[in-house]
Amino acid sequence: MKVAFFSTKSYDRESFQNHLQDFGHQISFLDVQLDSRTVSLAEGHEVICSFVNDHIQKGILDKMAKLGIKLIALRCAGYNQVDIKAAKELGIKVVRVPAYSPEAVAEHAFALILTLSRKTHKAYNRVRENNFSLEGLTGVNIHGKTVGVIGTGAIGRAFCRIAKGFGCKILAHDVVENEEMKRIGVTYLPLKEVFAQSQIISLHCPLTPETKHLINAETLSFMQKGVALINTSRGGLIDTKAVIKSLKTKKIGFLGIDVYEQEEHIFFQNLSEEILQDEQISRLMTFPNVLITGHQAFLTKEALEQIALTTLKNITDFEEGKPLINEVVIS
Structure with missing residues (x-):
């Protein structure tokens, strides 16, 4: 054809x-x-x-x-x-x-978590300038943390298996509970409870009218102060304005995103010689605890x-x- x-x-x-x-x-x-x-x-x-x-x-x-x-x-x-x-x-x-390749996206989500939690992106830039100081590079362990997984489809399940290997306690929310995940120790809870109990939250659900802006001012209020938020699914799951406010108040401890609500005007293009007109993503990039990749999790x-x-x-x-x-x- x-x-x-x-x-x-x-x-x-x-x-x-x-x-x-x-x-x-x-x-x-x-x-x-x-x-x-x-x-x-x-x-x-x-x-x-x-x-x-x-x-x-x-x-x-x-x-x-x-x-x-x-x-x-x-x-x-x-x-x-x-x-x-x-x-x-x-x-x-x-x-x-x-x-x-569910593993491709799941591994990228964990790469975002590891990079942000250990500040390896900052260390990389320092060392290239012959700066070997460790000041300001103190990180946190992933082992022992409570990880909330929203959506346990193929990618969410792959993510859970990785989190299990890191020694995390895994909570999950999905409209359909997966028996395999239960057998490896994943606990399914209502969405509000997953938000409230998790120190790291990773989004792996599709974008539907019901999940649009799943992360918003109200749901962010349920979360712990300093929560880590990861999104490798769809940009529309996150209300960017609400997330920026939560970053400013330190409600969100770090943010890792591979997708963005208005990405069709930005991602998959070389804009290095241009001035970004999108003020929200420009604002996100000013935060030292935010890591953005350009929809490469699948790559x-x-x-x-x-x-x-x-x-x-x-x-x-x-x-x-x-x-x-x-x-x-x-x-």
């Missing part, structure tokens, strides 16, 4: 081209993000392949339908950026990559290979009329 591949980066080209010969699809790699202006580049294609910051709403879907697009192949797990209902009404199928060789293989198979299954096991379906 002919595939218009939006928001292409060099690592996308490499991982997909490594497997294209096994599937036979024709891919047009496009550097631009998918929006109402660029959707016309999909003319002559049957499939659109998009990523997390390609927002596909009804107006864009209408244009896709007129272009003859039959399938949207998301090369990510989340699908909140797509109007699934409108796609269904237009007869456009949507498939995704539900799990590529491992293993994860990229699985994303490519699953996406290409999703397209092949559609072409051959096979059941779409990774189709996004709403009731």
Whole structure:
């Protein structure tokens, strides 16, 4: 099938081209993000392949339908950026990559925790300037801490197993309690209790209308003073203004985020020669106890290979009329 591949980066080209010969699809790699202006580049294609910051709403879907697009192949797990209902009404199928490498994201979340708790990012910069002083680098142990995990899907479970290895007490909240997690010692509690008892909180739930701004002024008030907050899931889970206020009052001891609510205007781009217009992320970067990475938690060789293989198979299954096991379906 002919595939218009939006928001292409060099690592996308490499991982997909490594497997294209096994599937036979024709891919047009496009550097631009998918929006109402660029959707016309999909003319002559049957499939659109998009990523997390390609927002596909009804107006864009209408244009896709007129272009003859039959399938949207998301090369990510989340699908909140797509109007699934409108796609269904237009007869456009949507498939995704539900799990590529849960360990990649879980390990990155823990990398944020370890970096912030031991201030290794500060030590790295000091040593490069021949400053070997230890003043101001006192950290905290992870061992023995109570870690709250919000969402125990594949990534949340991988995170729990890592936390278990560090000797943490693990509390969790999910609409569905996982028996495997219970067997390794994870205790499920109501959300408010997880917030209240945890010294470290890591978010691993999807972004839905119910979870939007899950971290807000009210829920932050439940948390312990000096709580560590980690988000490698979706930026919209956090009310950034409320978090900035909590950083200023030291309610949040440290913050590690790989996602940001307005990231589509910033992430995946080199803006080193520009002045950031987003005042909130600029404010976050002034705090010494905040670490931001640009949505790179998924970015491992293993994860990229699985994303490519699953996406290409999703397209092949559609072409051959096979059941779409990774189709996004709403009731």
